[in-house]
Amino acid sequence: MVDVQDLHKSFGDNHVLTGITGQIRERQVVCVIGPSGSGKSTFLRCLNRLEEATSGTVQVGDYDLTDPKVDINQVRRHIGMVFQQFNLFPHMTVAENIMLAPVELGNLSKAAARQRAEELLNRVGLADKAGARPASLSGGQKQRVAIARALAMSPKIMLFDEATSALDPEMVGEVLQVIRDLADEGMTMVLVTHEMGFAREVADRVLFMDGGTIVEAGTPSEIFDHPQQPRLQEFLSKVL
Ligand code: ADP
Ligand code: MG
Numbered sequence: 001m002v003d004v005q006d007l008h009k010s011f012g013d014n015h016v017l018t019g020i021t022g023q024i025r026e027r028q029v030v031c032v033i034g035p036s037g038s039g040k041s042t043f044l045r046c047l048n049r050l051e052e053a054t055s056g057t058v059q060v061g062d063y064d065l066t067d068p069k070v071d072i073n074q075v076r077r078h079i080g081m082v083f084q085q086f087n088l089f090p091h092m093t094v095a096e097n098i099m100l101a102p103v104e105l106g107n108l109s110k111a112a113a114r115q116r117a118e119e120l121l122n123r124v125g126l127a128d129k130a131g132a133r134p135a136s137l138s139g140g141q142k143q144r145v146a147i148a149r150a151l152a153m154s155p156k157i158m159l160f161d162e163a164t165s166a167l168d169p170e171m172v173g174e175v176l177q178v179i180r181d182l183a184d185e186g187m188t189m190v191l192v193t194h195e196m197g198f199a200r201e202v203a204d205r206v207l208f209m210d211g212g213t214i215v216e217a218g219t220p221s222e223i224f225d226h227p228q229q230p231r232l233q234e235f236l237s238k239v240l
Helices: 040-046 072-076 094-104 110-123 139-151 169-184 196-202 220-225 230-239
Strands: 002-011 014-024 029-033 055-060 079-082 157-161 188-192 205-210 213-218
Touching: 002 040, 014 040, 014 213, 029 040, 029 196, 040 157, 040 188, 079 139, 094 110, 094 139, 110 139, 139 169, 169 188, 169 196, 196 220, 205 220, 205 230, 213 220, 213 230
Parallel strands: 029 188, 029 205, 079 157, 157 188
Antiparallel strands: 002 014, 002 055, 205 213
């Protein structure tokens, strides 16, 4: 589903991604962990070309994102992304937020999009919030709407960048449960997360990034119980 080869990214003379190579298979859940500033968000953003690679290749599905001729809007239809800040449109209802992309992009009629929004709200436990404004929702509810919105285009892969980091602690669980359900349904996902317990539980594979590269990759048990690299051992000693 994803094939990244020797990905480099610089912002000016700040060499942020220093060579990332890896693959993500269909239905795999990959968690990316690592210290702040290690390039996790930049890596994730390269997977839907919110950032352009400086060199290397990023293949997602049938598309080469580093090919200048690729239709990036076409590619992004298949990639859902959820951010730390929910980025909901405040002047629209919850249902309208979810309907926006499928209707604007001509994927669904308005009636079909509304029905899909209702299905998705049901799925994230917010069936009664279709007509609500984002401002009236809690952080956990907003993030569940953001996930429903990302799912509205029926993406083949979902990217999450610290989806629970801006939430009050009591709301983290409800959002993680929605992500867990997606994992159980076989959604291919890449999650940048600080929730180590969650990563251990849902990830098929964990990537530890430091200094703009993948320093160690493995199963949750390999990464959390048998870390090999000193930098990973040190990181875990601070966060676990
Ligand atoms: P992480 O998500 O692991 O905390 P980031 O990918 O956000 O790390 O950032 C890695 C480095 O890239 C940081 O030094 C950050 O300042 C820099 N960086 C990220 N985005 C930009 C940008 N749009 N412009 C300039 N520098 C950036
Ligand atoms: Mg980040």
